[in-house]
Amino acid sequence: MSDGGGEGELRGQVALVTGAAQGLGYGIAAELARRGASVVIADLQGEKAEHAARELGGAAVQVDVASSASVDRCFAALMAAHGRLDILVNSAGVGQTVAPVSELPDAEWERVLGVTLTGSFYCCRAVARIMERQESGCIVNIASVNGQNPAALVAAYNAAKAGVISLTRTLALELAAYGVRVNAVSPGPVYTDFNKTVMAQRCRSLGLTEEQMIERIRSAIPLGRWGEAADIANGVAFLCSPQAVWITGEVLRVSGGLEGVSAAPPKRPR
Numbered sequence: 142m143s144d145g146g147g148e149g150e151l152r153g154q155v156a157l158v159t160g161a162a163q164g165l166g167y168g169i170a171a172e173l174a175r176r177g178a179s180v181v182i183a184d185l186q187g188e189k190a191e192h193a194a195r196e197l198g199g200a201a202v203q204v205d206v207a208s209s210a211s212v213d214r215c216f217a218a219l220m221a222a223h224g225r226l227d228i229l230v231n232s233a234g235v236g237q238t239v240a241p242v243s244e245l246p247d248a249e250w251e252r253v254l255g256v257t258l259t260g261s262f263y264c265c266r267a268v269a270r271i272m273e274r275q276e277s278g279c280i281v282n283i284a285s286v287n288g289q290n291p292a293a294l295v296a297a298y299n300a301a302k303a304g305v306i307s308l309t310r311t312l313a314l315e316l317a318a319y320g321v322r323v324n325a326v327s328p329g330p331v332y333t334d335f336n337k338t339v340m341a342q343r344c345r346s347l348g349l350t351e352e353q354m355i356e357r358i359r360s361a362i363p364l365g366r367w368g369e370a371a372d373i374a375n376g377v378a379f380l381c382s383p384q385a386v387w388i389t390g391e392v393l394r395v396s397g398g399l400e401g402v403s404a405a406p407p408k409r410p411r
């Protein structure tokens with residue numbers, strides 16, 4: 142997964158990663174574990190989280206980040222078991238069903254904002270209380286290049302990720318006096334379940350095959366390839382590492398140089 146750098150540097154630290162049953166969250170938890178952290182896999186998919194925890198030698202907890210009661214229960218259980226939390230990574234998030242703003246239903250807006258933005262807020266709030274008391278800790282929120290450069294047809298997702306960046310920077314100011322650092326990583330495209338679902342919808346709307354779409358995205362990435370979960374995990378692990386002790390309120394784009402996708406869709410048939 143990695144070149145072996147940083148091995149053991151997080152030994153003794155407790156790290157909770159939301160959305161870590163699969164995808165980027167799993168890759169991040171694996172890298173933090175490789176660097177020596179005790180990892181807690183927090184996810185809506187309880188069984189899959191248990192499985193991931195067994196693979197990584199960590200613990201699992203089922204949580205719905207869109208529910209403040211579920212989030213508060215999750216962190217109460219974590220504190221009862223470990224007594225401390227050194228690292229929180231908010232990776233749980235959902236994509237949006239592709240649609241123009243003029244056709245975006247209330248329920249879809251609320252679903253995407255509820256998990257992707259409000260879920261990050263609930264977790265940050267619970268953990269801010271813990272880390273203020275400890276006077277130490279590190280939070281990394283997973284944003285997206287879309288949060289900085291919005292793509293057409295996913296307004297709820299773009300707004301959620303822009304909100305995650307704003308939340309990150311606000312919290313970095315509020316927690317600085319407690320020695321707690323708060324940063325964000327904005328990934329570019331990685332071929333996870335999340336991306337496959339959105340890509341399938343975009344392929345249909347553009348009349349492209351999946352292979353054509355994969356190639357179109359690849360060719361837009363300055364470094365010439367799609368990302369891997371390990372690329373994102375290395376960025377997150379760096380922000381959690383001793384090398385990043387003077388970095389807070391930062392948004393680290395890990396995207397092969399891709400700043401965003403700005404294509405404007407044509408008029409829709411009436």
Ligand SMILES: NC(=O)c1ccc[n+]([C@@H]2O[C@H](COP(=O)([O-])OP(=O)(O)OC[C@H]3O[C@@H](n4cnc5c(N)ncnc54)[C@H](O)[C@@H]3O)[C@@H](O)[C@H]2O)c1
Pocket residue numbers: 159160161162163164165166183184185186204205206207231232233234235236256260283284285286327328329330331332333334335336
């Ligand atoms: N894959 C990409 O190309 C890409 C690019 C930019 C940003 N991101 C962001 O990275 C993060 C992870 O995405 P991924 O690609 O790993 O997606 P994924 O769909 O593979 O994984 C998301 C995980 O979040 C969990 N989850 C969803 N809703 C939840 C909830 N309410 N409570 C708890 N857990 C919940 C899912 O069960 C799943 O395990 C997301 O925030 C996503 O927006 C992904």
